[in-house]
Amino acid sequence: MDRRDFIKSGLFAAAVGAAMGPKAIAQEANRRVEQEQKAKDILNYNPQMQYRPMGRTGVNVSALGFGMLRLPMKNGHVDFDQTTPMVHRAIEGGVNYIDTGRVYMGGESEQAVGKALAGGWRDRVYVTSKMPWWEIQSADDFEKFFDQSRRTIDTDVIDFYHIHMIMHRAWKDYVLPYRLIEKMENLKAQGKIRFMGFSFHDSLQLFKRVVEYTPAWDFCLIQHNYLDYEYEAGVLGPKYAAANGMGLAVMKPVRTGFLANLPQSMREALASTGIRKPDAEWALDYLWDIPEVSVAVSGMGSMEDVEENLSYAAKAKPNMLTPAEREALGAAIYAYRHAPGHIDCTGCYQCIPCPQNVAIGYIFAYVYNNYLLHRNKERAMLDYTVSMSPVQRGDPASSCIGCGECLAKCPQHLDIPNLLAKVKETMGK
Structure with a gap:
């Protein structure tokens, strides 16, 4: 929604408020001013989307991020003709965070991002990508891979750049020996990336060690969902990242599709509390309930996925779950673990x-x-x-x-x- 749309909608609402009295007029005027301020401060602002601060970065990101890892396929390759309209629809719905990686979809994910953001769409979103440590064979590979990603996406600057998939072996044998953190800092100093961070797949202990290694981290990306409260960085990971000033993105909110198509036992457990929601909405609501979560990055494979996720994200708020909803999630976890x-x-x-x-x-x-x-x-x-x-x-x-x-x-x-x-x-x- 652009400034003219804000003004038109604001005038209409003010007219309605006038018929209701001075208090309604004041409330509507305040709401209009607040929305116009958000439109100035938030990239690609849409009043139907919720936005959250991304740690010390100073930017606000959409509660829903578009994960470019579950894209529609055709003859063994990404169907760009289907993917581009999906990305455009997500952006029109207020999404401003597009998550890709050099190795996603055999390299075609970054291509898909570049194609989708051509023609002015790039300026409306933050773009992420990732450096796969396991492909590094020499000290020059870091810069080489980064430049390849930047050219493929067709962008001068990658907003959020990760060291991809830090694990015990990655940390010990690649990140530290190849001085990847210092290389990230150099990219940031040169203005080639805006923010530096990492994605993570290992224990909470290692997560803490990585977070504490340098104050230069701006953000991180972890796997988390309501089943995996102890898995990897777990439920304490978001709090630890936030306590260190970092923005937090969460990947695989529906556990690679598992939580979007629940087995009958889990679905019955959720329904036993009297609350009914689509499976995927339960999973996303769990994450958005966590105040420290900046953005839930969801893979979307169809336009239907995009529309459904946009409708869920319109209601996304910290501390949004009721006691009954928390009880329902507990029942589903119990069914899973038994x-x-x-x-x-x-x-x-x-x-x-x-x-x-x-x-x-x-x-x-x-x-x-x-x-x-x-x-x-x-x-x-x-x-x-x-x-x-x-x-x-x-x-x-x-x-x-x-x-x-x-x-x-x-x-x-x-x-x-x-x-x-x-x-x-x-x-x-």
């Missing part, structure tokens, strides 16, 4: 590094427990293989040799070798 065969792994990652590089916590907490409820092996194998490379997360259950080194490290006292054998039998690797 599924037959559920492995009570919190994904704390105390068991890694494994001598055989097995991705223990990810396999149990994220892949196998999901599979037990939806029983869709093809879908589970995508999480197990495509999303779990040996370099990034680790190796499959079949790599376990039963050495038992993990047993003393597990706070849940799980029989990890035998459970890995069960996973191998079920998943076939």
Whole structure:
């Protein structure tokens, strides 16, 4: 909505207020002034979207971000003809945060962003991208990959730039030895990026270590949802980031689609409290309820997804959940954790590094427990293989040799070798 639209709508509302009396006129005038101020201060402001401060960056971002990782496909490639109108509709709805990465969709995600933002749309949004540490082979690769991303997106400046997917191996073997943080600071000093941060997939302990390493971090991106309150950075991650002045983006709010299409047991648990919402709305509302969350980055694969998410985001407020809604989410969590065969792994990652590089916590907490409820092996194998490379997360259950080194490290006292054998039998690797 541009300034002329604000004025027109404001005059109409003032006329209505006049018929209602002086108090209504004053209230409408204040509302109009507030909206016009927001239009000046917030990029791509739309009164139907909610906005939140992004930590020390000083900018306000839309409560909903467009994650460019679940795009419509055609003949094995991103369908740009479908994707571009989706991005435009999201921007028209007030979205101002577009999240992509060099390795997303085989490199086609950044292409999709560049195509969608051509013709003036770039000026209405903040664009993010990410540096994949596992592709770095020499000291020059950081700048080379950054420039490639910038050219692909067709932008002079990347607003939010991440070190992608920091984990224990990434931190120890790549981020520190290759001085990636200093390289990020140089990009910022040169004006090539506006804000520097990282995305994260490991334990809360490592998360704290990374956050505390430098005051130069502006923001971070973590995985979180109502099932994973203990997984990775968990429910304490947002509070710790905010306490250090960082903006916080959250990825996978619907757990790679799992929470957007709940198994019957979880859906019945939610409904048992008498509250009914679409599955995805429950997941997004949980995140928007958390005051420290700046933006929930949601992958959207269709125009229907965009429209639904925009309607949910219009109501997004900190502390928005009622006691009854919190009870409903608790019932759904209980149903999930009491599924037959559920492995009570919190994904704390105390068991890694494994001598055989097995991705223990990810396999149990994220892949196998999901599979037990939806029983869709093809879908589970995508999480197990495509999303779990040996370099990034680790190796499959079949790599376990039963050495038992993990047993003393597990706070849940799980029989990890035998459970890995069960996973191998079920998943076939």
